[in-house]
Amino acid sequence: MKDAPRVALVSDYFYPKFGGVESHIIGLASGLLRLGLHVIVITHSYGPEFSGKHELFLTPLATVSDVEDETTITLTVYYLPVGIVAQNCMFPCLYPTLRFFPEIFEREKINLVHGHSSMSAMVHEAIWHGKMLGLSTVITDHSLIGFCDAGAIVTNKLLEGTLSDESTHVICVSYCSSANTIIRSNIPPPLVHVIPNGISASFNAAHFPPLTDTKTVRIVTCCRLEYRRGIDLLLAIIPRFCEEFPFVKFVIAGDGPYRVRLEETVRRHYLSDRVELKGVVPHKDLPELLSTCHVFLNTALTEAFCIAICEAARMGLSIVSSNVGGIPEVLPRDLVRLSNPSPKELYASLTEAVTNIREGQGPSRKYISEKALTKYNWSDVCTRTVEIYRKSLGERKRTFEERLFKFRKVEFAGYFYQGVLVVHRSLFYMRNEMQINRFHVYFFLSFLMPSFFLYHIVYAFLRQYLSVA
Structure with missing residues (x-):
């Protein structure tokens, strides 16, 4: 395919674990590779056996329907050594992963980051790093999330912050899911597209x-x-x-x-x-x-x-x-x-x-x-997904100032995200201009995030209490 996008599929959920998101990523990667795209997968480590860079061999029968060639294709997978806290997800620190994502994106010449599942912390971090590098971003949401329990509130606020600059296209697997995502993330409906899952050809x-x-x-x-x-x-x-x-x-x-x-x-x-x-x-x-x-x-x-x-x-x-x-x-x-x-x-x-x-x-x-x-069938799913990729690649990227201003619309956490973005930009300056790429620097700064967030929560509550009083 001429001028084919170079795509990084990112998620905390991937092989050797099994589930809907995992099978979707494998099927999509296989179909995109057969269309001529350069595709890699980035996920977290699953022990010593699945750590570092690996290659998976995908057969057409197990992944994609409607393929004529019976050749086995190779998928490159990066298993990052990051800590897992709950629900098979890494802890959302943002700064420590600055050591990994930009280097992988630059080495593989990636121009589009495609995250899978809004509940995956790694997806949000990859999109943040991708935007700072000027890459196009897409996210596929696979689940319906509520609005009341603590986990849903945190997840929804994280998604709203990630999508607040209105430059990331969102793919949902059903119309019900798209309505849920629009309400949760507070983004314009034209940015949301419905593309259903594909099913493996082995189910026949x-x-x-x-x-x-x-x-x-x-x-x-x-x-x-x-x-x-x-x-x-x-x-x-x-x-x-x-x-x-x-x-x-x-x-x-x-x-x-x-x-x-x-x-x-x-x-x-x-x-x-x-x-x-x-x-x-x-x-x-x-x-x-x-x-x-x-x-x-x-x-x-x-x-x-x-x-x-x-x-x-x-x-x-x-x-x-x-x-x-x-x-x-x-x-x-x-x-x-x-x-x-x-x-x-x-x-x-x-x-x-x-x-x-x-x-x-x-x-x-x-x-x-x-x-x-x-x-x-995966052929249709992959073709429609590539159309979204091309649309995203053809759009103008948001500047740092525009992203900083857009965060103001995020209720309650807007100032927090602005602070995170400023520190994020400073770290990229240190990495690119001062050639500082030390893990301990990012690790130390990651401890500032909980402190800053706690300060923001206390400040917001005090301001609301004082205004009511």
Whole structure:
């Protein structure tokens, strides 16, 4: 591709971990490389084995559909030695990573930084460093975030600060997600674009033998076992459903804090022969697992897109899902049964799906698979993403003064971000003009951020209290 963008895909979430963001980055990187772009991935270290610069070898079957060549392509990945604090994310200090990001961007001649997930601290830091170097920036938001709890407030304020200069284009995976991001970040709607996830070509029922046995109906759930995935609903459904339908078996793939509660439920109700806890199943093995099941059950309480139900539909499974977030946008209504996230309604939808399978009614496995295969191919996703890249590269970059002024609109934290930007600019001057690139300098200055932030919080509260008084 002539004048192809040179892209750095950045996120705290990447291989060897598995999940929606991780698989999205691998699929997008593979597709962009096949279009002729220069692509690298930057993430944090995952132990001695995954530290420093590595190369991943991607095959077309495992990543991208609609490709004619069967060659294996190479993806360069930088695993940075930074500390992890919570939710598999690095601590947002900004200044210490000045030692890594600019050097990688300059060495690889990157002209566009593409971050994945607004909950990733590394994404925000990469975008800040990229803007200081005059690079174009894009961020893909994969999740729906609330507005009330402490974690959501911090995440939203961080996103608002990162996007406040209105120079970063945002890609969302659904229209529901785009509305959520616009409200959270307070940015103009024209900067937000909707491009859905792509699905791996390995999810195709035609690659596996047909499933004809309906004497035992297998219901599968694939997700992280945590509260927002609705595992409480699953715990309420399983015992009663197994009691009413003796021919049903549950298969649960995934791990998380609710694993213990699931194991306790299985033991308490003597369901060890009816409920199979698979643990973490590698993404490449999911098609084979889904090919042995009849119904896919999704009990999520919040979801921006839900790749899992698309993958299950491509394997020909009947889909029963909670009606939340962007899920209604994902599949045609004849391929999915949507219910409110309550045990009673999900139980009723699951009963209907299982009864239809036993009686041979409803859409056939072949019909579901063929209709789902027409949606979400990586070729289309990558082409549309490159259009956003070119649009971002063609726009004028914000000056330091413009960015400093734009921070004034960030409520409560505006002055804090202005102070951070001034120090950030000073550090870049030290790095570029004075050739100071010592880790201990950046590490020492990173301790100023919490102190400055604490001072700003106290000052803002005192000013508000005094004005009210």
